[in-house]
Amino acid sequence: MQALVDAFMDHLALERGLSENSIQAYRTDLDQFLFFLQEQKIGRSSSITHSLILDHLMALREADRSTRTVSRHLVSIRIFCRFLHDERYTDSDPSETIESPRLWSLLPDTLSPDEVQQLLEINNSAKKHQQRNRTLLELLYATGLRVTEIAGLKVGDLQLEESTLRAHGKGNKERVVPVAHTTVEIIQNYLLQDRHHYCKSELEAHVFLSQQGRPLTRQRIWQIIKEQARSVGITKKISPHTLRHSFA
Known part of the structure; x- marks a missing residue:
């Protein structure tokens, strides 16, 4: 090309x-x-x-x-x-x-509470990557983080005992984001039960990793959201912006 x-x-x-x-x-x-x-x-x-x-x-x-x-x-x-x-x-x-x-409209479509529940639903717990993807989607929806902030999130940024996390935005500006108790539990379960399946090195600090052990890219996270939406029958256009505005 x-x-x-x-x-x-x-x-x-x-x-x-x-x-x-x-x-x-x-x-x-x-x-x-x-x-x-x-x-x-x-x-x-x-x-x-x-x-x-x-x-x-x-x-x-x-x-x-x-x-x-x-x-x-x-x-x-x-x-x-x-x-x-x-x-x-x-x-x-x-x-x-x-x-x-x-x-283009400045504000994307938002999801109804029922559609959010559909998107976050794990229909088959044995399905590949479901726990990782469920945690990622929950975090996007429950915190309103940007997808770039999710992609860059590291284990050291999680302050789960305080129900907060540190997000790094544009210009590497840091902010503290509150995390609901139910979301904290979902993150903890993912870290304990699933993340090690992706982590190829003890030095890898990113929370969300690909099957090859590399940090998920913005594009891959967006693809995961669209794939999950299709799998549960959501037909409206959906992107990370959709989840952020549904959070708002």
């Missing part, structure tokens, strides 16, 4: 006559998009879909990027996808019908 981005850069320089600064801005945006696609194990331009582009844009929003920045990323992706389609690398343009983030 990198070769296609390089070809697109040549197209911008030779056929559209853009300045070096403009071309570099496109490359920066598309490098981030390619990194996202690699995390999703997408290696072919023909596999880029409307949903993947939306997922990337929502991940940028979840990382607290401004609407203007997300809109710029969409413009870069649109022009790249149009180039791929015009040059017959793809059969269609997956970005064609995506509205500008400037038109």
Whole structure:
């Protein structure tokens, strides 16, 4: 896929006559998009879909990027996808019908109490990753933490005997967040019963780990939320923002 981005850069320089600064801005945006696609194990331009582009844009929003920045990323992706389609690398343009983030609602859908209960329900306790995912979802909903704060959460940040945790936000600003007693119990059970299945090193400090023993990424956490929503029949668009606003 990198070769296609390089070809697109040549197209911008030779056929559209853009300045070096403009071309570099496109490359920066598309490098981030390619990194996202690699995390999703997408290696072919023909596999880029409307949903993947939306997922990337929502991940940028979840990382607290401004609407203007997300809109710029969409413009870069649109022009790249149009180039791929015009040059017959793809059969269609997956970005064609995506509205500008400037038109998106500022507040996402919220979940009803029943839908939250559905999302947090563990239908099969033996199902792979269920205890980890249940703890992650409970923490997102019960504390209103950002997904970046959840991804960066370390065992040393948990002060469960005081029913609090330390969250590290933008600019590494630290804040103390209260945690309900029932949520404390869920976290304690996960730490005692399940986390060791993922932890490959005693030095690993992050609370939520992948099967390979690495900290879960923002994108993977978002994917977990969507997978859980689908599994319990929730059809509305859902993201970490949805849980945060349901908390609020």
